[in-house]
Amino acid sequence: MGENESIYDSIQTDVQSFGATNIFEYMKLHAEWTKEDADAAIDARRKWAQGQRSNPKFSDESVWFIKNASQIKDILQAPAKYQQYLANKKLDVEVGKFVDHYSNLGVSPSSSISEIESAHRDRYREARTLLERETASRTYKQLDEAWSILSDPQLRSVYDVEHRKNTGLGAEWDQDHGNERRAEGLLGPHSKQNSHAPFEDSGQESLRRRIQTSPDYKFNKNYLTLSIGEAPTTVDLEVVKSGAGRQPARLYTDSKWLQVSPSHLDPAAAVQTVQLTTSPRLMESSRELAKLTLETSDRKKTSVNILGKRKRFSRTFLRFLIVIFIIFSARIFLTYKESQSLALPTELELRVTPTPDSIFIDGVAVAPNILSIFSDIPHDTPVLIVVEKQGFETYQQPVIVGEGNSETVEIHLQRIED
Amino acid sequence: MRDSSRNRARQDREVIAGIDLGTVFSSLGTLSPEGEIRLLANCDGNTLTPSALYFEDANKCYVGEEALEMAHIEPWNVVQFVKSHMGEPDFELVLHGQEWSPQELSSLIIRKLIEDAEEELCQSINSAVITVPANFNSAQRLATQEAAELAGVNVLEIISEPCAAALSVEQPLGTTHMIFDLGGGTFDVAITTRKTEKEIVVTSSSGDQTLGGKVWDDLIVNEVANKFVQLTGEDPRDLPESFQELHRSCVLAKEALTSRTSATISVSHSGLRENIAITRQRFEELSQHLLQRALVCCEEALKGAGLQWSSPDKIILVGGSSKMPMISRFIEDCAGFEPILHDNPDSAVTMGAAIIASQIDANGTMPLGESGLNDNKNSLKPSVKDATGHSLGILAMDQNYQQHFLEMIAPHTQIPAEAKGRFAYAYDGMTSVQVLVVERRSIERDSEGDIIGTLSLTDLPSRPRGTPIDVVYRYDNDRILQVDIIDVETGVGNKSTLDLTGALGDKLEAKKVDIRTMVIG
Numbered sequence: 001m002g003e004n005e006s007i008y009d010s011i012q013t014d015v016q017s018f019g020a021t022n023i024f025e026y027m028k029l030h031a032e033w034t035k036e037d038a039d040a041a042i043d044a045r046r047k048w049a050q051g052q053r054s055n056p057k058f059s060d061e062s063v064w065f066i067k068n069a070s071q072i073k074d075i076l077q078a079p080a081k082y083q084q085y086l087a088n089k090k091l092d093v094e095v096g097k098f099v100d101h102y103s104n105l106g107v108s109p110s111s112s113i114s115e116i117e118s119a120h121r122d123r124y125r126e127a128r129t130l131l132e133r134e135t136a137s138r139t140y141k142q143l144d145e146a147w148s149i150l151s152d153p154q155l156r157s158v159y160d161v162e163h164r165k166n167t168g169l170g171a172e173w174d175q176d177h178g179n180e181r182r183a184e185g186l187l188g189p190h191s192k193q194n195s196h197a198p199f200e201d202s203g204q205e206s207l208r209r210r211i212q213t214s215p216d217y218k219f220n221k222n223y224l225t226l227s228i229g230e231a232p233t234t235v236d237l238e239v240v241k242s243g244a245g246r247q248p249a250r251l252y253t254d255s256k257w258l259q260v261s262p263s264h265l266d267p268a269a270a271v272q273t274v275q276l277t278t279s280p281r282l283m284e285s286s287r288e289l290a291k292l293t294l295e296t297s298d299r300k301k302t303s304v305n306i307l308g309k310r311k312r313f314s315r316t317f318l319r320f321l322i323v324i325f326i327i328f329s330a331r332i333f334l335t336y337k338e339s340q341s342l343a344l345p346t347e348l349e350l351r352v353t354p355t356p357d358s359i360f361i362d363g364v365a366v367a368p369n370i371l372s373i374f375s376d377i378p379h380d381t382p383v384l385i386v387v388e389k390q391g392f393e394t395y396q397q398p399v400i401v402g403e404g405n406s407e408t409v410e411i412h413l414q415r416i417e418d
Numbered sequence: 419m420r421d422s423s424r425n426r427a428r429q430d431r432e433v434i435a436g437i438d439l440g441t442v443f444s445s446l447g448t449l450s451p452e453g454e455i456r457l458l459a460n461c462d463g464n465t466l467t468p469s470a471l472y473f474e475d476a477n478k479c480y481v482g483e484e485a486l487e488m489a490h491i492e493p494w495n496v497v498q499f500v501k502s503h504m505g506e507p508d509f510e511l512v513l514h515g516q517e518w519s520p521q522e523l524s525s526l527i528i529r530k531l532i533e534d535a536e537e538e539l540c541q542s543i544n545s546a547v548i549t550v551p552a553n554f555n556s557a558q559r560l561a562t563q564e565a566a567e568l569a570g571v572n573v574l575e576i577i578s579e580p581c582a583a584a585l586s587v588e589q590p591l592g593t594t595h596m597i598f599d600l601g602g603g604t605f606d607v608a609i610t611t612r613k614t615e616k617e618i619v620v621t622s623s624s625g626d627q628t629l630g631g632k633v634w635d636d637l638i639v640n641e642v643a644n645k646f647v648q649l650t651g652e653d654p655r656d657l658p659e660s661f662q663e664l665h666r667s668c669v670l671a672k673e674a675l676t677s678r679t680s681a682t683i684s685v686s687h688s689g690l691r692e693n694i695a696i697t698r699q700r701f702e703e704l705s706q707h708l709l710q711r712a713l714v715c716c717e718e719a720l721k722g723a724g725l726q727w728s729s730p731d732k733i734i735l736v737g738g739s740s741k742m743p744m745i746s747r748f749i750e751d752c753a754g755f756e757p758i759l760h761d762n763p764d765s766a767v768t769m770g771a772a773i774i775a776s777q778i779d780a781n782g783t784m785p786l787g788e789s790g791l792n793d794n795k796n797s798l799k800p801s802v803k804d805a806t807g808h809s810l811g812i813l814a815m816d817q818n819y820q821q822h823f824l825e826m827i828a829p830h831t832q833i834p835a836e837a838k839g840r841f842a843y844a845y846d847g848m849t850s851v852q853v854l855v856v857e858r859r860s861i862e863r864d865s866e867g868d869i870i871g872t873l874s875l876t877d878l879p880s881r882p883r884g885t886p887i888d889v890v891y892r893y894d895n896d897r898i899l900q901v902d903i904i905d906v907e908t909g910v911g912n913k914s915t916l917d918l919t920g921a922l923g924d925k926l927e928a929k930k931v932d933i934r935t936m937v938i939g
Contacts, residue, residue, distance in 0.1 A: 046512055048658060050512075051494045051658030051661075052658050053498075053499070054632070055639075055655055056639055056640055057653075057655040057661075058655070066509060066511065067508045069512075117707070117710065121713070128718075143707075144707055147707040148640070148704070148707070353651045354648055355648045355649070370648065
């Protein structure tokens, strides 16, 4: 069982990252599938994988399938054990994982394009010395993907919304991009004839409204490299709270080799020290990435990426080696500001595919973007959304957003069938 | 009269081919008796053969252009970019119910090259020099060698691509060149020095096996697909057939962008069709991070040779992807002077491989220049000496039983190289020892490495801890490692070949039959 478990764990993790809850769902097997169905599903998936291997959108997944096809086949041949495993495992289902491109690059969401470019180069340089070949190339891909998205203002703005939702970091971004403009009176009770937006600039960014209330957390280091000796080492971190008032927060890491204590911050202290303890023996390789996360009571997270490098000595002593301990200590200042605990404004997020010709909200034309976010919309009353595109059926639906809530409306326009 | 008899005599000489087995294109070259490099055309008349295979059925496959043309019709039966998976043991494709390893697939490409070349030359080719990326490790090199053996070719040498490319250009005595080799799937950079009249020495090399023209293609594919999604709501990447067609058009667009400032790609998917334009400027914006990756590799190579950007006398751009105008501009920005694009960037590696092939006697390594054939122009060509790009070592324990990497052969050591280390039994009463061979990918001193193979010595007499044992690493011209373990007191040794990860090993002979029975269209 133990041996199978690690195989199951890795298959399960991968399948979840591809957006399925388990391997049976991934293989698109219906409720009462037979062995023949399983064989057919494997053949079909293999064909898909062989055809999509060079496709940048699916290359990771298809190569993964090609390499794991025989194991998947084994599981489907005798599914009982795997089902047992699924039943025993308290599934932490995180399907279709959110990828934090900022933390992959080790930059903050407010970073400028030149910071992102140099971070990409530095992380690449580090990845070249990292782990085995396949892990390294996967890391290159991650870095390139992060760069592709964050270097493109349009993709970055779409991604930032996603990022803000998942991490609670976003206020900084809004400040730094500074493209948003308040559009007073945008959503009044206008008639549909008034088809011009009440402002001149209808550029991509002009409708973006910042969320005023996200607290302004800041680490002055987003990325930290620790050289670690053979014995457990501790590193002190200083956490500074700016602003008065209490702010409860907890601290945790995502890796066994890196522990943090205490696990909760003193909510009143302005400056306090937390200790990071590294256990090099728990590292699976001599270089590993871990993340230290600080989460406040209002669920705002901020994190530091930590690269642990185990010191190795490569001298050709003929018989024995001298073990050298490197004691390394660093003081890093973590700064976080007191959160202003305000409620979120009423917010409406519209996602439209394909790009529409026009969008009307309560009869007012707004910029026809793929993604737009509106705050200041009337709450608890129906708002009529009309989306038009030539050759597509007009979308027309009222939406009600409660006070302080945010509502996402995804609209997929349907082509008119002749 | 005298001339013709000499030529006849030459024709009896065995032809040794230089083969560039590329990720996207492969080609074969030889040196004519007059010392002229001859790139041999395939049956379509092209000197570059796409490294693509199409399996019509279990016993028949097509290699080259014809295979590419099937990619959008039967994508699952078309194999491309197989080089990216060389030496990966768990990578097997299933074609018409049969499993194919990267070695076997590559062997069919080699067979195609050889068969077409033999037709063109009217001579048979039994031996070849094959090129691989500079930072291919031993397992990947061995897999390449196995591929050639499966194709029935005797491999005389496995040589690094930039090393071969270095020979295809004139290098004056005392000068240093940087060879920037950006191919279809891999990137290599090497620093070469002409130290003596007779040889060019590679002093340092670096590279990235995932950086090549294909990654640039992907940028256009993603850009165009995203635009298509915006226009129609459908993603052409979602269907293998549409994707393959899109990929082909994007490759053509990328080529067009080397001479034009904009290109239009016609995308059709699920009954929808759109023309999407991409400008060279946009393409270059999208590629910045890839240039940065190349920059990091170049700096590693320069650092390894103890040089600065301004140090090389010339920077030579080779590899098909070096034709992109952004490459020379980027290098010029880094170095402060203009690099030189090779006359034939696509075939520079093949040309070099052909020269090396001509320097090797059919049964040894005697350079032609010393064999008395003074009328041969090739005798004036220097030979090339490669250096290790990796650090090779062993995992051993210290007194506290902690494992450490011990370097046996340092990076940038001239090849062939040999190193001997004396180790000791870690426990009392041990009767067997196992050597874990580690190769470091990067030249960085404290980087992590891959365990590329293991070698065991068993049935030893039981003796106490501390009993000495010798390990010898030999790195020959093929850069495939040989390891010997010798028990010092008894002299018992294990000369068996290293069991390299991903190698076919014993299965090789059986597979040869399968390959021979394949019909290549």
